[in-house]
Amino acid sequence: MDSITQQMPENTIIEISNASVYQNEILILSNVNVQIDKGEFVYLIGKTGTGKSSLLKMLYADLPLVDGQARVADYDLSTIRNKDIPFLRRKIGIVFQDFQLLIDRSVDDNLLFVMRATGWKDKEKMQQRLQEVLDKVGLVGKGIKMPHQLSGGEQQRVVIARALINDPDIILADEPTGNLDPETSEGIMQLLFDISKTGRAILVATHDYSLFEKYPSRTLKCEDGSVTDTQQPILKETTALPID
Amino acid sequence: MAGREDKYAKRRLKTSYLSTIVGVTLVLYMLGLLGLIVLHAKKLSDYVKENIGFTVFLNDDVKDVDVIQLQKSLDARQYVKSTEYITKEKAAATYIKESGEDFVTFLGYNPLPSSLEVRFGADFANSDSLKILETELLKNKSVKEVSYQKSLVSAVNENLRKISLIILGFSCLLLIIAIALINNTIRLSVYSKRFLIRTMQLIGATENFIRRPFILKGFVQGIIGAMVAIILLVFTLYFAQKEVPELRELQDAALFIKLFVFVTLMGVIISWASTYLAVRKYLRIKTDYLYYH
Numbered sequence: 255m256d257s258i259t260q261q262m263p264e265n266t267i268i269e270i271s272n273a274s275v276y277q278n279e280i281l282i283l284s285n286v287n288v289q290i291d292k293g294e295f296v297y298l299i300g301k302t303g304t305g306k307s308s309l310l311k312m313l314y315a316d317l318p319l320v321d322g323q324a325r326v327a328d329y330d331l332s333t334i335r336n337k338d339i340p341f342l343r344r345k346i347g348i349v350f351q352d353f354q355l356l357i358d359r360s361v362d363d364n365l366l367f368v369m370r371a372t373g374w375k376d377k378e379k380m381q382q383r384l385q386e387v388l389d390k391v392g393l394v395g396k397g398i399k400m401p402h403q404l405s406g407g408e409q410q411r412v413v414i415a416r417a418l419i420n421d422p423d424i425i426l427a428d429e430p431t432g433n434l435d436p437e438t439s440e441g442i443m444q445l446l447f448d449i450s451k452t453g454r455a456i457l458v459a460t461h462d463y464s465l466f467e468k469y470p471s472r473t474l475k476c477e478d479g480s481v482t483d484t485q486q487p488i489l490k491e492t493t494a495l496p497i498d
Numbered sequence: 499m500a501g502r503e504d505k506y507a508k509r510r511l512k513t514s515y516l517s518t519i520v521g522v523t524l525v526l527y528m529l530g531l532l533g534l535i536v537l538h539a540k541k542l543s544d545y546v547k548e549n550i551g552f553t554v555f556l557n558d559d560v561k562d563v564d565v566i567q568l569q570k571s572l573d574a575r576q577y578v579k580s581t582e583y584i585t586k587e588k589a590a591a592t593y594i595k596e597s598g599e600d601f602v603t604f605l606g607y608n609p610l611p612s613s614l615e616v617r618f619g620a621d622f623a624n625s626d627s628l629k630i631l632e633t634e635l636l637k638n639k640s641v642k643e644v645s646y647q648k649s650l651v652s653a654v655n656e657n658l659r660k661i662s663l664i665i666l667g668f669s670c671l672l673l674i675i676a677i678a679l680i681n682n683t684i685r686l687s688v689y690s691k692r693f694l695i696r697t698m699q700l701i702g703a704t705e706n707f708i709r710r711p712f713i714l715k716g717f718v719q720g721i722i723g724a725m726v727a728i729i730l731l732v733f734t735l736y737f738a739q740k741e742v743p744e745l746r747e748l749q750d751a752a753l754f755i756k757l758f759v760f761v762t763l764m765g766v767i768i769s770w771a772s773t774y775l776a777v778r779k780y781l782r783i784k785t786d787y788l789y790y791h
Contacts, residue, residue, distance in 0.1 A: 278786070314700070316785060337704075344702035354697045371703035416701065 265291045267424045267455045268313065273322030275308045282308045286322070286481045288474060290457060292423060295450040297466065298459040300476030306459040309476065310426050313457075314346050315339045327423050344372045347417025347454075351429035353409045355401040361388075361412050362397035368419050387415040391445060407438035414445060424455040431462050443469050514687065515719075521683035522723030522765060523730075525676045530731045530761045532672050536665050537757060541748035543658045544620035548579055550651055552628065554614040554635055555643040558586075564640045569614055577622035582615040589613065611642055625652050676764065681772040684716060688776035692788050695780045709777050716773030717766060724765030728758045 263269075268290040275283040282305040290296055298306050311317040313326050315334055324331040327345035334342065356364050362384060369380050388394050391411040401409055410430060417425050427446060431439035443458075443465050450456040457474075466473070475482045554572075556565060565583060572581050584592075589610040590602050602608050618628075628651060632644045688695075691712075698708045735754075739745045780788070 278784075311785075316700075340699070340702045340704045342702075343700060348700055350700075354693070354700065356694055356697060358694070367698075368701045371698065371701060371707050420702070 267292050268324075268326050268457070270324040271322060273312070273324050274320055275305055275312050275317065276320050277305075277308050277317065281479070283476065283481060284321075284479055288481060288483060290424070290455050292455055293450060293453045295447060295456045295469075295471040296458070297471055297473040298457055298476065299461060299463070299473055301461065304476035305479070305481075306476050307428055309481065310428050310457070310459055313426055314348055315342055340372075344420050345422055345424070347414075347420075347422040347425040349410070349413050349417050349425060349427035349430045351432035353401070353413050353433075355409060355412060355416075357401050359400070360397065361393065361399050361401070361404070364401070364412060365397075365416055365419060368416050372420055383419065387418045390418060390449075391415040405438075406434050407441060410434060410438075410442050411445065414442070414449070418449065422454065424457065425449065427456065427458045427460075429459055429461075431460065431465070436464065439465065440468065514690065515715075518683050518687045519719050519722050519726070522680050522719055522769060523726040525679045526723050526727035526761050526765050527730045529672060529676045529764060530727055530757060531734065532665075532669055533757045533760065534731065534735065534754075536669060537750070537753050538745065538748050539661065539665055541750060541753075543662070545748065546654055546658070547620040547623035548617055550618070550623050550646065550654065552616040552618065552646040553644070554616060554641055555611045555645065556613060556640055557642045558611060560612065560640040565612070565614070568638060568640055572614065572616060577619050577627070579617045579619050581617075584613045584615055586610055586612045623651065624655050673764075677768055680765075680768045681775075684719075684769060684772040685776045688712060688773065688780065692780045692783075695777065696785060696788060699781065705781050708781065709774070712773050712777045713770060716769040720765040720767075720769030721762070723769070724762040727761055727765070731758070731761070 266289055268288065270286050270288045273283075273286040274281060275286065286309065298309065300306050308317060312319055312324065312331070315329075315331060319331040322332070326342065329338065329342040329345075356367060359367065365384050365387065366380060369383065374380050374383075384397070385394070388397055391414050393408065393411050393415065396404065396408065396412075401412070404412065410433075414425075414430075425446070430446070431442050434442060439462060446456050446458060447469050473484045475484065554568075556568075569581050569583055572578050586608050589612065590608045593610065594600055594602070622628075625648060628646060628648075632646075635641050635644050695708055739749070
């Protein structure tokens with residue numbers, strides 16, 4: 255595969271250098287330089303429209319990389335071919351604000367579908383993995399429910415379970431708590447934090463600054479068309495950030 | 499409560515699936531109905547052409563052996579469907595029966611000539627071909643005269659040509675409408691699942707994996723639609739023949755089977771192609787465009 259490179263440092267899962275992010279030919283972010291290692295928990299913050307989602311979309315190859323270099327889980331995004339994109343996404347767990355579950359099937363079937371779509375064949379192993387991820391996100395016994403029968407927090411846990419199915423190296427979460435109440439949001443963040451402790455990198459786009467103090471971590475800030483890497487937790491500074 | 503919602507969601511999915519099949523069925527039924535009309539029109543046209551009268555009057559002094567030779571020579575030609583030798587006596591008997599007057603007794607002799615009644619295959623029954631045959635036959639010593647209604651042959655052929663053109667034009671139009679309607683029905687069905695396709699892409703499913711169930715479903719919908727349409731066509735034929743028994747004369751089982759195979763193929767091909775193209779569109783489209791395309 256041309257798009258796979260072995261040049262990334264062994265511990266690095268995302269490496270972006272001098273990259274520009276475009277949305278419909280409009281330049282959103284320029285000169286982006288970011289490196290994220292395995293097991294890191296990183297916030298991506300910024301006002302609405304500053305390019306948080308666009309940066310994440312570029313990382314899972316939903317937006318093309320036009321300028322610069324970016325490597326995610328050993329895939330070079332500047333040369334990645336369309337047929338390789340599904341395989342890149344199998345190495346990334348994606349969590350959405352609006353869940354994007356398959357609404358016509360149960361929780362179990364949602365997760366089994368992902369397994370089938372990503373090449374799982376052994377039914378016994380599939381069931382075993384299904385129970386493992388449901389257990390990890392605290393949804394044991396909820397597998398037979400349809401998505402609409404679950405609360406928002408439970409649906410987001412299903413999405414996280416789905417993201418964990420293929421044991422990804424990194425989880426990209428786009429406003430994972432955006433549709434949830436504060437208490438449920440805290441539960442989801444705690445879950446993501448726990449997952450990061452198992453060695454997976456987590457990149458969470460959010461503007462829920464109340465979570466920073468409880469779960470302080472490295473923060474990337476999108477502002478004025480660029481990304482600033484604090485390399486350390488933003489705590490008091492965040493309270494001064496304009497919140498939409 | 500949840501169980502009721504679950505049943506409702508499942509019922510909605512089934513209704514959507516059924517309405518697509520109903521749409522496909524109705525369009526294929528219309529297509530098949532036009533096919534039946536075309537087939538019957540063709541058979542009727544052939545029937546009319548094959549029954550155009552062509553009489554070869556023979557000289558009075560013609561010997562039986564010459565008549566038989568001429569008849570055999572005509573029968574041997576591919577375009578001749580049948581010949582019938584009408585003797586002077588048979589001609590007189592027929593005329594007396596039709597007119598009710600015994601002209602032979604009145605005149606004291608039979609003035610009617612013996613003749614050969616010739617019927618042609620539909621493809622040959624046109625003015626030009628008949629004219630050539632007429633010229634050839636008139637050179638034969640046994641032949642006195644050749645009689646057929648030239649103007650009728652021309653009129654029949656001209657009218658049938660016009661009717662055929664109209665039916666052909668109408669068939670093409672309906673075929674386009676059929677393709678457009680089935681395509682639209684299936685596109686709407688796939689459109690309603692565009693976000694599902696998007697989700698599948700984002701979790702790492704390959705295009706083939708996403709496309710496969712849609713294609714299979716489109717194929718099944720095409721087959722079911724075609725089967726139901728064929729059943730409706732058989733019922734239509736049955737009732738039409740019950741009301742107009744003459745239609746049985748035009749019946750041709752082999753052609754009907756070909757029509758049913760055509761309807762099935764159209765159902766499968768249009769459904770398959772529409773599904774393939776509709777899914778491909780949503781596989782290639784940018785996320786933002788999902789909201790207004």
